[in-house]
Amino acid sequence: MNSENILMERKTPKVVSINIVRGCELSDTARATEGISRDDLVEIRVERNSPAESKITRLGKNQSPTMRFRDALEKEGFSGKKII
Amino acid sequence: MEDKCVFIVDEEILNRFSLLESNGQEYYGGENAQLFFEYLSYRKCNKKAFMIPSIYKKIIKVLTINDGESLAYFKNWVREGDIGESPDTTEEQDTISLFNTLAVLHEQVFIVSDKYDGNSNFKNIPILTIEKLDKYLRDKKDFMKYIQNIFYGDNY
Numbered sequence: 001m002n003s004e005n006i007l008m009e010r011k012t013p014k015v016v017s018i019n020i021v022r023g024c025e026l027s028d029t030a031r032a033t034e035g036i037s038r039d040d041l042v043e044i045r046v047e048r049n050s051p052a053e054s055k056i057t058r059l060g061k062n063q064s065p066t067m068r069f070r071d072a073l074e075k076e077g078f079s080g081k082k083i084i
Numbered sequence: 085m086e087d088k089c090v091f092i093v094d095e096e097i098l099n100r101f102s103l104l105e106s107n108g109q110e111y112y113g114g115e116n117a118q119l120f121f122e123y124l125s126y127r128k129c130n131k132k133a134f135m136i137p138s139i140y141k142k143i144i145k146v147l148t149i150n151d152g153e154s155l156a157y158f159k160n161w162v163r164e165g166d167i168g169e170s171p172d173t174t175e176e177q178d179t180i181s182l183f184n185t186l187a188v189l190h191e192q193v194f195i196v197s198d199k200y201d202g203n204s205n206f207k208n209i210p211i212l213t214i215e216k217l218d219k220y221l222r223d224k225k226d227f228m229k230y231i232q233n234i235f236y237g238d239n240y
Contacts, residue, residue, distance in 0.1 A: 018156040020125045041125060045156075064234050065125045065157075066101070066118045072153040073102055082099040084142045 014048040020065045034058065041065065087129035089192035091120075091212075092182055093162060094175075095139050096197055100214065116218045119231070120196065123221055124161050126230055133196070134165040134186060136178040176205065183209055194220075 024038040041059040104114030147155040165182040186193045200206040
């Protein structure tokens with residue numbers, strides 16, 4: 001593997017975990033910092049080769065968790081097929 | 085209170101979900117699977133369904149590609165049931181073992197699958213076929229109101 005490939009591999013973000021929670025499950029500090037209400041749905045995403053801090057996204061209208069999952073399946077070529 | 089029950093799922097729910105985009109006869113089942121995953125996110129407790137280890141591992145192996153986003157979403161909703169691994173047991177036996185284990189730990193356990201409907205080994209186990217699952221979820225008025233707001237807006 002040449003140095004360019006190594007550099008590209010290092011820079012490609014990889015999703016390590018996704019946790020979808022309600023605002024009420026976050027700490028008071030996190031809710032206040034991110035402007036999230038107790039009823040909001042929130043996605044907490046951790047990526048490798050990305051800044052270490054978790055990415056917290058409030059899911060609004062037309063951003064339901066399953067729509068995001070469908071997009072991920074489509075991007076990875078699984079959409080419209082049985083998984084196993 | 086209702087958040088205290090837990091669910092055991094198999095590959096059917098994920099397959100139905102992924103077939104949602106096929107726009108054919110599979111659409112109806114896919115929509116139910118989508119509603120089920122939304123319901124798990126909506127809950128405050130027990131937000132992950134359980135799966136027997138042999139099926140869980142097969143799915144993980146397939147989804148482990150690219151940037152791992154599909155796998156991460158799958159793991160957000162489904163966890164591997166802790167029943168150990170034995171090469172000598174069938175999926176049916178593992179499912180019953182997982183049910184018996186979870187039934188000690190939780191107030192109610194449902195198996196979400198069409199596979200075991202009518203199977204005499206499951207006669208004392210609550211089974212939610214995809215049709216029964218649909219009714220189970222649509223009877224939850226607050227949840228359905230939430231879904232209508234998310235997908236169609238407040239004035240739907």
